[in-house]
Amino acid sequence: MANPKDISGSASGDNTVIGPSIVINGKLTGDEDLTVRGRLEGELSLTKTLIVEPSGIVKANVSVKNAVVSGAVVGNVDAAESIELTDGGRHSLAAGHPGRRRELSGSHRHG
Amino acid sequence: MANTVIGSSIVIDGEISGDEDLVVQGTVKGKISLKESLYVESSGVVEADIETQNVEVSGKVTGNINASDKVELKTDCRVIGDIKAPRILIADGASFKGNVDMDMKER
Numbered sequence: 001m002a003n004p005k006d007i008s009g010s011a012s013g014d015n016t017v018i019g020p021s022i023v024i025n026g027k028l029t030g031d032e033d034l035t036v037r038g039r040l041e042g043e044l045s046l047t048k049t050l051i052v053e054p055s056g057i058v059k060a061n062v063s064v065k066n067a068v069v070s071g072a073v074v075g076n077v078d079a080a081e082s083i084e085l086t087d088g089g090r091h092s093l094a095a096g097h098p099g100r101r102r103e104l105s106g107s108h109r110h111g
Numbered sequence: 112m113a114n115t116v117i118g119s120s121i122v123i124d125g126e127i128s129g130d131e132d133l134v135v136q137g138t139v140k141g142k143i144s145l146k147e148s149l150y151v152e153s154s155g156v157v158e159a160d161i162e163t164q165n166v167e168v169s170g171k172v173t174g175n176i177n178a179s180d181k182v183e184l185k186t187d188c189r190v191i192g193d194i195k196a197p198r199i200l201i202a203d204g205a206s207f208k209g210n211v212d213m214d215m216k217e218r
Contacts, residue, residue: 016121019114019131026125026141032118042125 020055036071119154135170153187166196168205175209 022038036056049066056071070086121137130146135155148165155170169185178196186204195212
């Protein structure tokens with residue numbers, strides 16, 4: 001958890017990274033791995049892996065192949081292959097959204 | 112270097128804001144507002160209004176650019192839209208259609 005690089009497992013500079021101060025509001029689609037350290041709201045669909053790092057917040061309907069969640073996800077997650085919720089992360093929204101209930105629901109299809 | 116990279120296969124339709132550098136290798140439509148620098152690489156396509164400190168374009172931009180410091184249009188870039196910035200560089204080979212406003216009244 002201390003080193004976010006551990007989660008992604010690859011140092012490839014070609015992957016898409018949403019940095020901690022970035023906020024994206026809208027629709028994101030793509031064919032590559034996506035690492036979220038900032039905030040993403042709207043709709044997200046990828047043919048590869050979504051990695052939500054501890055600082056990352058995703059408020060979106062998510063459709064991916066694999067998901068690794070160490071941060072917060074609010075919305076439906078539809079993964080073609082796997083969803084991993086790591087124990088290091090906080091699966092709730094950060095301070096500043098008091099009273100907001102965590103939700104991680106929808107069609108979780110494993111394997 | 113930059114923390115945030117939008118990879119070449121990524122398409123974003125919406126609004127991006129933040130306090131750090133952003134590198135676009137993919138496609139962004141909508142609006143980009145940053146406190147730092149935007150780099151549109153040669154594979155990058157931006158159809159958005161841009162508000163940043165610095166912009167460096169090697170790819171395609173359609174939309175108005177408003178930079179508080181500098182706009183740099185590199186060789187082989189294509190930019191359609193108005194540019195407002197105190198410092199503007201247009202390289203040999205860059206293609207640009209639009210107005211330039213360097214806000215002379217401040218000097």
